[in-house]
Amino acid sequence: MSQPLRLGIAGLGTVGVGVVQILRKQAKLLQARTGREIVISAVSARDRTKDRGVTLSSYAWEDDPVALAKRDDVDVFVELIGGEDGPAKDACEAALALGKDVVTANKAMLAMHGQSLAETAEERGCVIKYEAAVAGGIPVIKTLSEALAGNEITRVMGVMNGSCNYMLTRMEDAGLTYAEVFAEADGLGYLEADPQLDVGGIDAAHKLAILSSLAFGTKVNFAGIELEGIERVSIEDITAAADMGYKIKLLGVAQMTGRGLEQRMQPCLVPETSPLGQLQGGTNMIVLEGDSVGQIVLRGPGAGAGPTASAVLSDICDIARGVRGPVFGQAATKLEDATPALSKRPAAYYLRMALKDKPGALAKVAAVLGEAGVSIDRMRQYAHADDHAPVLIVTHKITRSDLDHALSAMATTNVVAADPVALRIEEV
Amino acid sequence: MSQPLRLGIAGLGTVGVGVVQILRKQAKLLQARTGREIVISAVSARDRTKDRGVTLSSYAWEDDPVALAKRDDVDVFVELIGGEDGPAKDACEAALALGKDVVTANKAMLAMHGQSLAETAEERGCVIKYEAAVAGGIPVIKTLSEALAGNEITRVMGVMNGSCNYMLTRMEDAGLTYAEVFAEADGLGYLEADPQLDVGGIDAAHKLAILSSLAFGTKVNFAGIELEGIERVSIEDITAAADMGYKIKLLGVAQMTGRGLEQRMQPCLVPETSPLGQLQGGTNMIVLEGDSVGQIVLRGPGAGAGPTASAVLSDICDIARGVRGPVFGQAATKLEDATPALSKRPAAYYLRMALKDKPGALAKVAAVLGEAGVSIDRMRQYAHADDHAPVLIVTHKITRSDLDHALSAMATTNVVAADPVALRIEEV
Numbered sequence: 001m002s003q004p005l006r007l008g009i010a011g012l013g014t015v016g017v018g019v020v021q022i023l024r025k026q027a028k029l030l031q032a033r034t035g036r037e038i039v040i041s042a043v044s045a046r047d048r049t050k051d052r053g054v055t056l057s058s059y060a061w062e063d064d065p066v067a068l069a070k071r072d073d074v075d076v077f078v079e080l081i082g083g084e085d086g087p088a089k090d091a092c093e094a095a096l097a098l099g100k101d102v103v104t105a106n107k108a109m110l111a112m113h114g115q116s117l118a119e120t121a122e123e124r125g126c127v128i129k130y131e132a133a134v135a136g137g138i139p140v141i142k143t144l145s146e147a148l149a150g151n152e153i154t155r156v157m158g159v160m161n162g163s164c165n166y167m168l169t170r171m172e173d174a175g176l177t178y179a180e181v182f183a184e185a186d187g188l189g190y191l192e193a194d195p196q197l198d199v200g201g202i203d204a205a206h207k208l209a210i211l212s213s214l215a216f217g218t219k220v221n222f223a224g225i226e227l228e229g230i231e232r233v234s235i236e237d238i239t240a241a242a243d244m245g246y247k248i249k250l251l252g253v254a255q256m257t258g259r260g261l262e263q264r265m266q267p268c269l270v271p272e273t274s275p276l277g278q279l280q281g282g283t284n285m286i287v288l289e290g291d292s293v294g295q296i297v298l299r300g301p302g303a304g305a306g307p308t309a310s311a312v313l314s315d316i317c318d319i320a321r322g323v324r325g326p327v328f329g330q331a332a333t334k335l336e337d338a339t340p341a342l343s344k345r346p347a348a349y350y351l352r353m354a355l356k357d358k359p360g361a362l363a364k365v366a367a368v369l370g371e372a373g374v375s376i377d378r379m380r381q382y383a384h385a386d387d388h389a390p391v392l393i394v395t396h397k398i399t400r401s402d403l404d405h406a407l408s409a410m411a412t413t414n415v416v417a418a419d420p421v422a423l424r425i426e427e428v
Numbered sequence: 429m430s431q432p433l434r435l436g437i438a439g440l441g442t443v444g445v446g447v448v449q450i451l452r453k454q455a456k457l458l459q460a461r462t463g464r465e466i467v468i469s470a471v472s473a474r475d476r477t478k479d480r481g482v483t484l485s486s487y488a489w490e491d492d493p494v495a496l497a498k499r500d501d502v503d504v505f506v507e508l509i510g511g512e513d514g515p516a517k518d519a520c521e522a523a524l525a526l527g528k529d530v531v532t533a534n535k536a537m538l539a540m541h542g543q544s545l546a547e548t549a550e551e552r553g554c555v556i557k558y559e560a561a562v563a564g565g566i567p568v569i570k571t572l573s574e575a576l577a578g579n580e581i582t583r584v585m586g587v588m589n590g591s592c593n594y595m596l597t598r599m600e601d602a603g604l605t606y607a608e609v610f611a612e613a614d615g616l617g618y619l620e621a622d623p624q625l626d627v628g629g630i631d632a633a634h635k636l637a638i639l640s641s642l643a644f645g646t647k648v649n650f651a652g653i654e655l656e657g658i659e660r661v662s663i664e665d666i667t668a669a670a671d672m673g674y675k676i677k678l679l680g681v682a683q684m685t686g687r688g689l690e691q692r693m694q695p696c697l698v699p700e701t702s703p704l705g706q707l708q709g710g711t712n713m714i715v716l717e718g719d720s721v722g723q724i725v726l727r728g729p730g731a732g733a734g735p736t737a738s739a740v741l742s743d744i745c746d747i748a749r750g751v752r753g754p755v756f757g758q759a760a761t762k763l764e765d766a767t768p769a770l771s772k773r774p775a776a777y778y779l780r781m782a783l784k785d786k787p788g789a790l791a792k793v794a795a796v797l798g799e800a801g802v803s804i805d806r807m808r809q810y811a812h813a814d815d816h817a818p819v820l821i822v823t824h825k826i827t828r829s830d831l832d833h834a835l836s837a838m839a840t841t842n843v844v845a846a847d848p849v850a851l852r853i854e855e856v
Contacts, residue, residue: 018720022578022720026578026579026580029580029645030578032645032758032762033573033758035759131575137724138724139567139570139575139576142567142570142575143567143570143571143575145461146567146742146745146746147567147571147739147742148567149461149742149745150450150458150737150738150742150745151454151738151741152454152457275703275727278706290738291734292446292450292565292734292735292737292738292741293728293729293735293738293739294728294729294734294735295728296565296726296727297725297727297728298727299703299725299726299727300722300723300725301721304722306720306721307721310576310579310718310720310721311575311721312578313578313579313720314574314575314576314577314578316578317574317577321751321752322751322752323574323749323750323751324749324750325463326463329461330460330461331460331463
């Protein structure tokens, strides 16, 4: 029988406690499945006195996660502290420096420092595993890096922030405004301490940056993501999109193009009948497309103690079984730079504007769009209210720069009441 | 640099040729991802002269797959012949006897002989990998055995035969009868040479038997599956179910109960708004439920050369990377016997019957149901046609034996024109 695998767990929030609970409850099963006993040597958190609903007295305690990472009785450092810098990164670096494997759920750290951490790990012969960093309980890291290893990945796409999807579906279901739903979600504790991480799309973009690297063999490039949050999504747009057969989702898309890596995280329209369109509430969905496999869709809980702890356990069990491999699917030193490609691929767009009640207003808008090379697939004008008529347009496929020209020209017509809303319609 | 991993590929149908093509096209990528060159030493098929659209002259040829498995220049035997016995099994056993790893897509062989093959493999320190055996390109084997290793699996469920799902959705979309759609699917080459494997649910049940073993740590027990195919699903039932908000799917369900392992493969009703209900055409969907993770849904192509070859490559890459482990997730000698539990858990049922045009007919049926302890959740009677009135009933949760009593009693009332149709409504 092999030696036990000895863990040091840093960070005892709901996920950390969830991991401790699974390791206890399923000890026998884990040993049967991995062929090895998995034990906790020591734990670390900020407040030793806090009641976490689980007895920790049988484990050594360290106030300092770096000290935990360095302990001789810790083989694997499990980092569940969070934060892109600070103690989480210090402790991971300390573990790697001593040749210890790392399991982490820290998307921010990997999105910002993944490349240097991976290089350090691979120099030392260590692994960094991070299934829990992206899409909670959904095994997207394992699927991309192992199950689809025979594929050239052509596109990665998905809804990766459950809080945003909850808010968007709640607006739709209850007819509430963004501000109302934001207050509600914040009150329910659904948002990060800094809500901008959620509603600004940053958390989801961290995840997309990690998936892109794995999918395309490029260095993690968070800064290269075209990023827009959901703050400007209005109930009017949700209603109008529904009227045209679409749902609005905060959608991440990564795609390798001839010009470089296209990475976008922004509110998009998707057909209401598509799997992404049908995704309700806090659930996550990842769509993976490969040249051989076609399209694989993974759906599941994107957050929460149980699902995230399940993903952490997947990594721990892999290490116990001796499953190793490069951090981002290929040797970190061989990863290519991800040249950001501004999204120049043509797409259909949804436009919503308020026309002033003037004769010939619609004709002017149509003329301006036509001059900019924007052809109209579908158009609806609704009855006037307050001297303005809401107009919805779905364009044929155009480039973003054609669209921008058309929007600028429209502003000069003096018949459009405010800046039109323009949202990309994603092909799913 | 490690030695190349040398493959012997037996069976050069569309999947075998697909595997050869990926190994060639993605050779560089596969080496970057696995850290090892993967080469084909030799191939085998029945007809050497057949044009398969791919040049095979650089590989040694063996007419006999057993000879291929025994070659000194073959490290991994890739079995893509199919069939539960015969050359496929002989060649796998020959490879294992010589301590070689096996990759196979052969669900029938594993469902019937998985236990003995696993015991042989583990005695010899070999692995048998079979991602392609279940649900084509969907990584369900890897997800169950690795990603959810920290979970006690509570239920496995899914649509695992694309041909049947194609036929059922085609009946629904085009309003065709089972016989019409069967002829169409057969003409299009969508069905196995023995169509009973598809429409009789046998192929899907093979897959369910494998998933059950992995999920619950039990020996593969194909014979323990309650099995019913789609041959008796009528267009009337599809239409009536839709009218009540349901779709009919050939659904596999495996669940460990206090009385043993419940395994069912049968036409069931699922809510039309559920992910399973929305599954169209030949796509497969697997739903996995674990005590920590909750519910994970995997969706993708369940068959076809590209997706199946993608799954075979996943296994080959795992072996190249040194990912090993027991065949059914735990040591084969430790797997428990799967005592079949007849499905005694209460469920709601859908009943469709034709009532004779006699006064009090409906009252008689209702009385008989009530006496058998079957309470009615919803009931619809439609207008009479040909002296018969179609009646649909959705029951509250009852046991199968309560239902059987009610059906027997109904037969004695002399007001029901033919045997009622009874289908389980699955909670998804």
